[in-house]
Amino acid sequence: MPPSTGDMEQITTEIVNALAAKHIPPTQQWLQHFSQSIRLNTPMPALQKTAEFRLLGTDITSSLQSSVRSVFPAGIASPEVKEQRIPGPVPVQVLDIDDIGHSRWSQVEAIEMEERGETRKGHEVIRVVPDEDNADPALTANSGAGGPSGPHKLLLQDIKGNKVYAFELESVNGIDSSLAIGSKMVLRDFVVARGVIMLTARGTDVLGGKIDAWDKQWKEDRKRVLKEKAGWTENRTANLVD
Numbered sequence: 001m002p003p004s005t006g007d008m009e010q011i012t013t014e015i016v017n018a019l020a021a022k023h024i025p026p027t028q029q030w031l032q033h034f035s036q037s038i039r040l041n042t043p044m045p046a047l048q049k050t051a052e053f054r055l056l057g058t059d060i061t062s063s064l065q066s067s068v069r070s071v072f073p074a075g076i077a078s079p080e081v082k083e084q085r086i087p088g089p090v091p092v093q094v095l096d097i098d099d100i101g102h103s104r105w106s107q108v109e110a111i112e113m114e115e116r117g118e119t120r121k122g123h124e125v126i127r128v129v130p131d132e133d134n135a136d137p138a139l140t141a142n143s144g145a146g147g148p149s150g151p152h153k154l155l156l157q158d159i160k161g162n163k164v165y166a167f168e169l170e171s172v173n174g175i176d177s178s179l180a181i182g183s184k185m186v187l188r189d190f191v192v193a194r195g196v197i198m199l200t201a202r203g204t205d206v207l208g209g210k211i212d213a214w215d216k217q218w219k220e221d222r223k224r225v226l227k228e229k230a231g232w233t234e235n236r237t238a239n240l241v242d
Contacts, residue, residue: 011038011047018048019055022207023089023186025065026055056184056209060093066159077164077195088188088203093211095163096155096218097179104230111223149177156185156197166197174206175199181218182211 012035019026026034034051055063064070070090075081099107151168152175158164168175174185184207191198 007040008035008038011035011040011044014044015048015051019052022052023070024052024055024060024091024184024207026051027063027065030055030058030063052207053209056207057182057211059182059211060091060159060184061157061161064091064159070158071160072158072162072164076162076192079195081192081195083191083193085189085191086187088186088190090158090187090190092156092158092185092187093209094154094179094181094183094185095157095214096181097175097177098153099149099177100153101150104226105232108223108226108230108232111226150175152176152179154199164192164195164197166199169198169200172199172201172204172206174208175204179206180208180210181215182209183207184209 012031015034016025016031034054038047069088072090073084073086076084076086102110150171153168154166154175156164156166186205186207187197187199188203188205190200190203
């Protein structure tokens, strides 16, 4: 027996409330499409999780409702504005991410290691000589492609399609080299300085997700883009390592 109109309305209302609580309210069109796959005997928590998972895999410019507070204000990317604070919450999706804590060439080498199946996972042993040239052991351990990633520079897009660069002012849980393109975040009470968003742990909630086509294309182009930015050419003698 198909679900009654009343039953379906109650189910979709609870799903919408759960998504809105995470500041990712879906459009009516997306909700109608999702509701076609709903089964009444599925527990509500499972339906809410499924809805969130599917929504995080969409382009928010067509799947989320917008309001005045949930989009970037006009002129946010202007370098002429010294500083402004935006209350939000503003849901965004990641279009690009760059680990500026490592040189571009070291990132190329890391990609090539992974391509050869040489990427290390799990525990890694790093030999540190504390007194060598008065080097800081922490810096020695954290340097190079094998060290922790970051800080990161990201290109973010809001529901209206506005794009703004963001800088990881402090380590944010969920932002690392494995962050997928199309991942969703919610920004709250954040500062924009000279057109760049300052990301903090307190004001950044990484929800996750991925847009498969975008992420695949980004990964396919990543090594070439890094090489070009590092000054690499086909002529090895002209290679410039940044």
